[in-house]
Amino acid sequence: MKLLATGLRKQAGISLIIVMVMLLLGSVVVLGSTRLGWLNEKMVGSESDQQRAFAAAEALIRDAERDIKGLQVDNSTPCSTDTAYVGCRNFGAGRPFFPQEDDDLDLLSSRVAGGTNSCRQGICLPASVTTLTSATWTGSALATMTAGTGTASIAATYGQYTGASPAAAGNPLLSASPAQAWYWVEVFRYTDAAGLLQPASTSMPIPDKKHPFVYRITSYVQGLKPGTRVWLRSVYVPFPQNQNI
């Protein structure tokens, strides 16, 4: 019995080494595949974050277009029937609004004067098309542009004026708090010189003379990962010349 026990103990020693070596080899294989899976997970995560941010930026541009036209999310119901409103914007208390005719520009100018880069509540009236440069949309300048909430905000968030529901949009990046997605609309007056007829050289719609404005919408979305950022820019002509509005 004593010898048998000694024999067993010796065998256990060899088994231990063999099992440990096999475990080690197995662990190497498992670790290798885990690392591969983790890498794949990371890549897919970045890709989906980018696509989510891009979709949010597109949704913001559509929201800004509705804001400019004064329509709710169904694209037909006016934002407000209240006479104190111009489109989706409350005209009172010195707030900015989207100009309806030439004379509105001076009033708008005074109402956005206090804001960063002549922007307030997502409406900007810059001196020229080059006033807001790429530096405006990066670093600390961007932090200033996205600062403030409610009436004190420089930018506008999804549904803030059109009433569109960020929750119904199904994209977590569009949520109002904490805000991760903003848009700004620069208002420009289109020149009269090119006025009457749409030149053949440009395939672009020219604004109607009664509403001679073009709007440059910039949307910016910060994804869930710190490195995911999307800027989208679109030029919007709400009332093109050939549509007799």
Place this chain on the structure above:
Amino acid sequence: MNANHMQGMSNSGIGHRQHGLSMLELLIGITIGLMVSVAAVGSLVYSRVSATTVGDSSRLYQDAAVAFRAIGYQIRQGGARRLVSTGGNVEFNPSYVGFGSGSSTVVVTGVNGTSTITETLRISFDTTPGFVVTDCLGQTSTLANNVSSTFSVSAGALTCGGSGSTTGQWQLIQGVEDFQVWYGRRDPANDSFRYFTADAVPLWEEVESVMVCLRLAGELSNYPTAASTGCSGEAVPGDGRIRRVFRRVFNIRNLGI
């Protein structure tokens, strides 16, 4: 004595029996071990092969996603025209004509591939200088009023060339067997919409959408694959490689029509 005798007996008896038992144990152990090893190696080989197949196949999907993302990024912006200042107001930049000249603006253009010429797709848009809007190589344009990208195929790889300081065609993805582009145009006469190959497009100014087809093949050639259908409906004989045909339509958004 008795104890000694017993010890001697048991010593030799156990020694012999142990030897026999060890032999039997060894044989059983080796047999079981071999069976387990065969099963383990078999399943390992099987999982390796299936992992390689899945990897090869998913690589095709990822490659196609990369290619369409690069092409789509350019086509979606195709024909964009920036605002420029004029007399205190603004206008759409009248200097941008894309690949056209004079009074005609051409946003996309291409060359139809033949046995000697490779299929080529070119896309252009206008951007505000200094803004981070780039060609397919990620560089800002050195040309005034125009960012352009050229997609083509060279030695089985989809290549792209930009309009920045780096010239030449650079590889995007490999394993491209076929790259075909069709251009969608609406006939002003009867509003019918049709796709044309590059050599048959009646008027490049009227192209509204671009359909891109890529046929990609895997790297490994040990799969029993059947014949497949290519981009233009042609039959592609199977040669043991995994093949996928990807097709996508991109709309040119900035036409204002």
